[in-house]
Amino acid sequence: MIVSITSFAVLALLAGAPTGAGPPATTAAKITVAAGGGGGDGSAPSVTIVVKDGGTHVQNNNTPFVSVTPNDGKSQLVPPGARAELTGTPLRAPSLLSPNDKEKVKVRPTDKGLGPIVLSWAPVAGAKEYELEFQVDNGPPKLLKVQRTEYRLPPLPPGKVLWAVRSVSDGITSDTARRWFELQADELKLNVQQGGGWK
């Protein structure tokens, strides 16, 4: 994602033109200089941050140093009296890869249960870790934090396994992607010798 100062918009604002006079806000961080920015009344410098309408709006009220950094972009200084808008895409939910939704997964039983099964999902830009939750039938759900994009489940009892993954970055959590699969014991086919041949 590209960060840039929309200089056309800055000039337009200084000239008192409507804020929409510049190019469309397709960049992740749009910096505009507001006429008569705050901080001139002798009060302590401050910065106002508003998160709403799918964006983060930043107003520098005479603070000497303010910078904004979109999730996947470069830092950009916001001068005193200026406004910035971060409109980068919020953290996405991961796309789950395997097992498929509603798949019947047959696994050889071990003395500890069925498994192992590996859950996997696609990496998400900006995610620093993932929260994984899984539950077998109506058993207690288990919540884990995973740094990788896969997780090897421990041996489980047969049943319906619900699993859900969400992206996490600095306390920000994405929507949750959910799936389930049916875990079944892979039946062993025994060949028994009867008479002269195998059956």
Added chain:
Amino acid sequence: MARLGWLGLVILVVNCTGDAPSLEDAGAALAPARLTQVSGKVLVKRSNGDDWIDAVEGMDLHENDKVRTSSGAGATINFTLGGTVAMGQDALIALAETRFRPGIERTDLTVLQGRVDAKFNEDNESISVTTPHGTVRAGRRKIEFQ
């Protein structure tokens, strides 16, 4: 050097004669922030709790605690290392983790929703805020992040 040794001994004796600090006191000393002003319905969710509890003025805030203001409510948070954050109505914030994680820049605060105003009274005060769309860093001096 010898004087410092005696001083240490005196401090040790004084500490032994008083009540031992509770775990809560120890936690309070480490709290990165404190709720200094609460108006209207303000709720706090502790990092190790599932329930939202009523916020009270003077309440210490620890890493991963969340604070939520209802419609018409507001709250002010003072950070131990400097800086004051005023939350507007219908806002939701979380205090950042204080532990260092290699390769990951930490921030002081996460704003998930609503408006906050961060004010800097002293020269050395600064704050770093994460939102769903990026990170905002502000202070009276340029902050060098590694």
